Amino acid sequence: MSHNTIVENLKREIENFKAQIKIEKAGNVIEVFDGIARVSGLSDLRSSEMVLFPGGEVGVALNLEEDTAGVIILGDFSKIKEGDEVKATGKILEMPVSDGVIGRVVNAIGEPIDGKGAIAGGKSIKHYPIEKVAPGVITRESVTEPVATGIKVIDAIIPVGRGQRELIIGDRQTGKTAIAIDAILNQKGQNMICVYVSIGQKDSKLRKLHVRLEEGGAMDYTVVVSAGASESAALSYVAPYAGVSIAEYFMDKGKDVLIIYDDLSKHAVAYREISLLLRRPPGREAFPGDVFYLHSRLLERACRRNQKYGGGSITALPIIETQAGDISAYIPTNVISITDGQIFLETDLFYKGIRPAVNVGSSVSRVGSAAQIKAMKKVAGTLKLDLAQYRELEAFSQFGSDLDEATKRTLERGKRAVEVLKQPQYSPEKTEHQVVSLYALSKGFMDDVPVNKIKEFERGLIDHAERHAKAFFKDIAETKMWSEKGEIELKKVIEDFKKGFSNT
Numbered sequence: 001m002s003h004n005t006i007v008e009n010l011k012r013e014i015e016n017f018k019a020q021i022k023i024e025k026a027g028n029v030i031e032v033f034d035g036i037a038r039v040s041g042l043s044d045l046r047s048s049e050m051v052l053f054p055g056g057e058v059g060v061a062l063n064l065e066e067d068t069a070g071v072i073i074l075g076d077f078s079k080i081k082e083g084d085e086v087k088a089t090g091k092i093l094e095m096p097v098s099d100g101v102i103g104r105v106v107n108a109i110g111e112p113i114d115g116k117g118a119i120a121g122g123k124s125i126k127h128y129p130i131e132k133v134a135p136g137v138i139t140r141e142s143v144t145e146p147v148a149t150g151i152k153v154i155d156a157i158i159p160v161g162r163g164q165r166e167l168i169i170g171d172r173q174t175g176k177t178a179i180a181i182d183a184i185l186n187q188k189g190q191n192m193i194c195v196y197v198s199i200g201q202k203d204s205k206l207r208k209l210h211v212r213l214e215e216g217g218a219m220d221y222t223v224v225v226s227a228g229a230s231e232s233a234a235l236s237y238v239a240p241y242a243g244v245s246i247a248e249y250f251m252d253k254g255k256d257v258l259i260i261y262d263d264l265s266k267h268a269v270a271y272r273e274i275s276l277l278l279r280r281p282p283g284r285e286a287f288p289g290d291v292f293y294l295h296s297r298l299l300e301r302a303c304r305r306n307q308k309y310g311g312g313s314i315t316a317l318p319i320i321e322t323q324a325g326d327i328s329a330y331i332p333t334n335v336i337s338i339t340d341g342q343i344f345l346e347t348d349l350f351y352k353g354i355r356p357a358v359n360v361g362s363s364v365s366r367v368g369s370a371a372q373i374k375a376m377k378k379v380a381g382t383l384k385l386d387l388a389q390y391r392e393l394e395a396f397s398q399f400g401s402d403l404d405e406a407t408k409r410t411l412e413r414g415k416r417a418v419e420v421l422k423q424p425q426y427s428p429e430k431t432e433h434q435v436v437s438l439y440a441l442s443k444g445f446m447d448d449v450p451v452n453k454i455k456e457f458e459r460g461l462i463d464h465a466e467r468h469a470k471a472f473f474k475d476i477a478e479t480k481m482w483s484e485k486g487e488i489e490l491k492k493v494i495e496d497f498k499k500g501f502s503n504t
Helices: 003-016 152-157 176-185 203-215 233-252 264-277 291-299 330-338 347-352 374-380 383-397 405-421 431-442 451-468 470-479 484-500
Strands: 026-033 036-040 049-052 058-064 068-074 085-092 094-097 126-129 167-170 192-199 222-227 256-262 313-321 341-345
Touching: 026 068, 036 058, 068 233, 094 233, 126 233, 152 374, 152 383, 152 405, 152 431, 167 176, 167 330, 176 192, 176 203, 176 256, 176 313, 176 341, 192 203, 192 233, 192 264, 203 222, 222 233, 233 256, 233 264, 233 291, 233 313, 264 291, 264 313, 264 330, 291 313, 291 330, 313 330, 341 347, 374 383, 374 431, 383 405, 383 431, 405 431, 405 451, 431 451, 431 470, 431 484, 451 470, 451 484, 470 484
Parallel strands: 167 313, 167 341, 192 222, 192 256, 256 313
Antiparallel strands: 026 036, 026 085, 036 068, 049 058, 049 085, 058 068, 094 126
C-alpha cells in the first residue's frame, strides 16, 4: 500500500470520526449491611431510581439524604463491599411484562425462577414502572360484574365483583390461602387472568401451591410472583408492586385480572425492617409512619375501567394474618379501611369443622348484591339474616329446652344452611349449581332432610338437576335469572328427587 493511500485512508477516518460523549453518574458505597447500602456521590438521584452495583446487582434508592442515599439491594448483598462503584441508571424501578409471563413463576424483579428458561416475548416485552399513580376517578366505572369464586358462602353472602378489593383476614392456619387458591381454580373458562403474589412464604408451601395450580389446569391463565422467606426484605417489599404491574399490563389490554397478595402482614413487616435499617423513625408497633400509604397506594391500583379507557379491571384479594383474632390491631385496621369489605375467618369455626371458616357476622362486602347475578341475589337474599338469627338463637337455646315452634324452625333451617355452606378445599362449585342448592334450602325442600344427610342430598340433587332441569340451566346461562317455566321445572325436579331419596 502506497504512502498516499495510507494518508487518504487516515484523512477519511478522521473526517468520519464523531466523538460521542457517554455520561455515567457514579458514586461509591460508604457502608453495606443487611441488604442496605449507603451511597455517596450520586447527588441527583431520584426516589425509587435503580442503581447498579459492580456484580450486576440492582439497588433502589429509598432514602435521599443531604450527602448520602440509602439504597435497598434487590439480590445478594454479600458480594457488595465498601468502596465499590455504584452507577445511576436514570430509570425508576420497572418490571418486564409480556404475554409470555402467563404460566410462569417469577421473582420480584421479573426474572423467571421456575427453571423453564427465559420468558418468551422478545421485542414485545414492555417495561412497566413498579410504582404508578392509580387510575383517576373519571376513568373508573362502578362494580357490577361478579367474580365467581366457586365458594358458596362467599358468592352468596359476601360477593366479590370485578374491580373490587376484598380482604381475606384471619389467624394463621384458618384457610386464607385455600380460599384464594379455590378462587383461582374457579376462573377456568371465566375469561380472567390471575396473579398470585407470594410474600415471605416458605419455598415448600409455594412449590405445593404451584403443583396444585398445575394439576387444576390453572397455570394456563395464572402468573406467580414470589419473594421467598429466605430472600431479603427488599424483595418482599417490591413483590406486590411487581405483581400489580403485571396485572396493569393485562388490564391495559382490556382484560379482567384477579390478583392475590399473600400476605400483606409479611409485606408490612418487610417494610418495617427496611425502614428501621434506613434509620426512619418508628411509630405505632414500630411500623414507620407511612405504612398506611404503603398499602393504600398498592390497593388503589385495583379498579374497573370504563369502556372509554379500555374496560379492563383488577380485582384484589389481599390477605392479612391476625394474632388471636384481633382485627383491631394496626395493620388489620389499616387494610380494612382501604378495602371494600372483608372475609373474616375464625379459628373456632375452623376447629368445629365449619370450613371455609367464614364468620358471616363480621364479614361484609361493601359492593354487595350489585356484584351478583339476579338468580343468586334472589336465592341468597335472606340467607345472611337466617344465619345471623340462627347464631343468636343457638347461644340462647343451649339454656332452654322448651322452645316455641317458630324458634325451632329457625334453628333447624340454620343448621341446614350451615351444612350447605360447608365445602371441601379445592372443589369450587359452578354458580348455577350453587343456585340450585340455595333454592332448595330457601324454599324449605331441605327442612325434613336429616342434617347429617344434607351433603349427600345436595350432591344427588345437583346431579339429578343437571340431567333433568335443562330449561332452568339454560335460563341461568342466558338471562342470569330463571323464568317461570324454569322454576316450575326445577320444583318438579327437586320433588321427584326427594321421592327417591332415603332419609334414613
